[in-house]
Amino acid sequence: MRDIIERPPEAGAPLPPLWKRLAWFAGLSLSGALSCAAIAYGLRLLLR
Amino acid sequence: MDLDALILSRLQFAFTIAFHIIFPSFTIGLASYLAVLEGLWLVTKRDAFRTLYLFWVKIFAISFGMGVVSGVVLSYQLGTNWSTFSAVAAPVIGPLLAFEVLAAFFLEASFLGVMLFGWKKVGPGLHLTATVLVALGTLMSAFWIISANSWMQHPTGFTQLPDGTLRAVDWMQVIFSPTFPERFAHMVMAAYLTTALVVGAASAWRLLRRGREDESCLALRMAIGMFAIVAPLQLFVGDLSGKDVERLQPAKLAAIEAFWETRTEQPFHVVAWPDRAAEKNLFALSIPKMGSFISAGSTQAEVKGLKAFAPSDRPPVFIVFWAFRIMVGLGVLMIGLGAWGAWLMWRTTGPETSRWFLRAAVAMGPAGFVAVICGWIVAEVGRQPYVIYGVLRTADAVSPVGAGQVSASLLGFMIVYAVIFTIGVLYILRLIAQGPERIAEAPHDPNRPPGAAMAAAPREAGQ
Numbered sequence: 001m002r003d004i005i006e007r008p009p010e011a012g013a014p015l016p017p018l019w020k021r022l023a024w025f026a027g028l029s030l031s032g033a034l035s036c037a038a039i040a041y042g043l044r045l046l047l048r
Numbered sequence: 049m050d051l052d053a054l055i056l057s058r059l060q061f062a063f064t065i066a067f068h069i070i071f072p073s074f075t076i077g078l079a080s081y082l083a084v085l086e087g088l089w090l091v092t093k094r095d096a097f098r099t100l101y102l103f104w105v106k107i108f109a110i111s112f113g114m115g116v117v118s119g120v121v122l123s124y125q126l127g128t129n130w131s132t133f134s135a136v137a138a139p140v141i142g143p144l145l146a147f148e149v150l151a152a153f154f155l156e157a158s159f160l161g162v163m164l165f166g167w168k169k170v171g172p173g174l175h176l177t178a179t180v181l182v183a184l185g186t187l188m189s190a191f192w193i194i195s196a197n198s199w200m201q202h203p204t205g206f207t208q209l210p211d212g213t214l215r216a217v218d219w220m221q222v223i224f225s226p227t228f229p230e231r232f233a234h235m236v237m238a239a240y241l242t243t244a245l246v247v248g249a250a251s252a253w254r255l256l257r258r259g260r261e262d263e264s265c266l267a268l269r270m271a272i273g274m275f276a277i278v279a280p281l282q283l284f285v286g287d288l289s290g291k292d293v294e295r296l297q298p299a300k301l302a303a304i305e306a307f308w309e310t311r312t313e314q315p316f317h318v319v320a321w322p323d324r325a326a327e328k329n330l331f332a333l334s335i336p337k338m339g340s341f342i343s344a345g346s347t348q349a350e351v352k353g354l355k356a357f358a359p360s361d362r363p364p365v366f367i368v369f370w371a372f373r374i375m376v377g378l379g380v381l382m383i384g385l386g387a388w389g390a391w392l393m394w395r396t397t398g399p400e401t402s403r404w405f406l407r408a409a410v411a412m413g414p415a416g417f418v419a420v421i422c423g424w425i426v427a428e429v430g431r432q433p434y435v436i437y438g439v440l441r442t443a444d445a446v447s448p449v450g451a452g453q454v455s456a457s458l459l460g461f462m463i464v465y466a467v468i469f470t471i472g473v474l475y476i477l478r479l480i481a482q483g484p485e486r487i488a489e490a491p492h493d494p495n496r497p498p499g500a501a502m503a504a505a506p507r508e509a510g511q
Contacts, residue, residue, distance in 0.1 A: 006167045015171045024169035025162055032161035033154055
């Protein structure tokens with residue numbers, strides 16, 4: 001678990017450019033939503 | 049008692065929801081706590097906030113997962129065990145549950161990924177945004193579930209068609225039914241208190257075993273602040289909710305207070321042994337006139353007793369009466385713990401130095417979960433014999449399935465839950481026992497004085 005959860009950036013460490021951070025934010029959140037949808041529709045298929 | 053499909057289905061739902069409610073009531077509070085910790089770390093740069101965040105986010109992730117898995121089971125049961133209820137009420141209640149999944153749960157699931165895997169990738173500001181959105185998602189989830197349940201307690205804004213099915217005619221009345229505001233506030237505060245009790249117990253445990261450490265002191269004081277402020281507020285909101293019950297569900301109130309006769313100057317039974325068959329309390333320790341005062345705001349108020357309702361319309365008394373007393377008793381203990389902790393912070397060297405207080409905080413760790421489960425027992429058993437109060441009886445809502453089928457699935461749930469939840473809870477307890485782990489600490493070299501320019505510099509092997 002310690003390795004899976006990402007720790008905060010070190011103090012003073014340079015941040016990636018804003019576009020890259022926004023892209024990661026959108027990508028990770030979309031991945032989360034899609035994973036959730038895939039599981040939900042998968043479970044629904046089991047009922048058919 | 050004949051263990052037919054109805055009783056077994058009720059047992060199954062009670063069993064699965066009692067396990068489920070443990071996790072959301074913890075994660076609702078924990079998500080907000082994480083948002084507060086992260087926000088305070090960004091503002092103050094105090095490392096203890098970050099350490100606490102990284103410690104509790106692991107526990108949040110596991111609890112969230114277990115909450116999701118146990119919650120899915122409940123929605124399936126609406127189809128398998130309560131298909132008549134679903135057929136009758138789905139046009140009204142279905143959209144509320146769908147909003148819970150689509151708006152709240154998807155919000156949580158989407159941004160949980162950023163929260164867990166994206167701190168370095170998205171930077172501190174966007175990470176805090178994700179944490180706040182997850183916290184909002186948990187609150188929205190509670191909003192829709194309490195909205196659906198409040199409607200079942202006091203249905204408004206609907207009409208019944210000739211075929212018996214229900215249709216919404218005013219969605220605002222459906223979503224914001226009269227008891228909703230107090231019940232939502234009561235549930236959210238219960239979740240916050242539950243989390244604060246666990247955080248307080250974990251911190252107290254560390255302080256008892258490891259002595260004074262910054263993170264545990266800080267977390268304990270934050271938890272005391274929550275008990276001291278929210279526990280008295282909870283009592284006030286709970287009283288408002290009780291007044292709603294007196295007005296809108298008088299049979300439930302009569303069961304909660306074990307009132308049998310309709311009268312003014314009802315006594316308040318501190319403890320009692322209600323007997324449904326004899327229609328009286330076999331034993332009662334009571335305070336005269338206080339029952340009317342607490343229930344309706346005046347000792348002269350007439351409050352209905354159970355005999356005012358046909359026996360077939362009365363909820364079970366014993367379980368509702370005692371579940372309510374356990375819930376309120378624990379709430380009073382929470383207020384006491386908050387007052388004690390606040391006094392220790394104000395007048396002494398601090399709660400960290402009082403071993404008796406720390407032991408009490410550890411003992412109160414599970415109290416929030418017990419109080420939440422008891423509160424739901426009061427709400428749900430007290431609504432019986434109806435599943436939708438005054439509209440649909442529980443006996444008419446069950447699926448046309450046999451007792452054998454339900455008992456097989458109930459047995460299956462018991463075995464699976466015993467294994468999965470035991471492993472999950474033991475793992476969470478193990479993580480809590482390990483305590484927060486400081487990160488990025490400079491290695492201390494006893495040969496270099498603390499604070500020296502080279503004190504934190506890594507040494508080469510062999511030096």
